Amino acid sequence: MRTAEATYVDKVCAYITRNRDDGHARELLVFEGPEHDGLQVPKGTIEADETPREALHREVDEEAGLSTLESISHLVSDVWTRRRSPLKRYRRHFFQATVDHHRDEWTHVVTGEGAEVGLEFEFSWVDVPPASEFALALDDYVHLVAASPASRE
Numbered sequence: 265m266r267t268a269e270a271t272y273v274d275k276v277c278a279y280i281t282r283n284r285d286d287g288h289a290r291e292l293l294v295f296e297g298p299e300h301d302g303l304q305v306p307k308g309t310i311e312a313d314e315t316p317r318e319a320l321h322r323e324v325d326e327e328a329g330l331s332t333l334e335s336i337s338h339l340v341s342d343v344w345t346r347r348r349s350p351l352k353r354y355r356r357h358f359f360q361a362t363v364d365h366h367r368d369e370w371t372h373v374v375t376g377e378g379a380e381v382g383l384e385f386e387f388s389w390v391d392v393p394p395a396s397e398f399a400l401a402l403d404d405y406v407h408l409v410a411a412s413p414a415s416r417e
Contacts, residue, residue: 270351272343274310276319277402279339279360279409280330282389291389292409293328293363294398297374298383302399303390307356309378316357324361326376328387333361339408344401358405 280293
């Protein structure tokens, strides 16, 4: 019996962090939006002419409205099975970046191209590590944020 070939899609996932005002902990940017099951982080498909780092900048700007990222570091890449039938896998590239951002909550209308354009995402910050699991296993590597040199102060 022959198994169907898998479809692979390259994705970028952004762990955007900021220091809490008390300076004792890091916070992670998350959102909720229509058509999503639980908390997520900015992420999206890497276009054919982009590097993962270029896609990171574009996706964070389109989904969160943040155009300036600091201290960007690649954390890990993996292959995650999105769907078993037909078989679809994501090659996910996780990055951490910091921002100097003072708003605690905001709503952003997604720009760019694709199915999410025009949707409203409601952004907020959660402590690292987060208290609950994220949709699409996007919290798989949050422990690396807590352990990264950028988060030690």
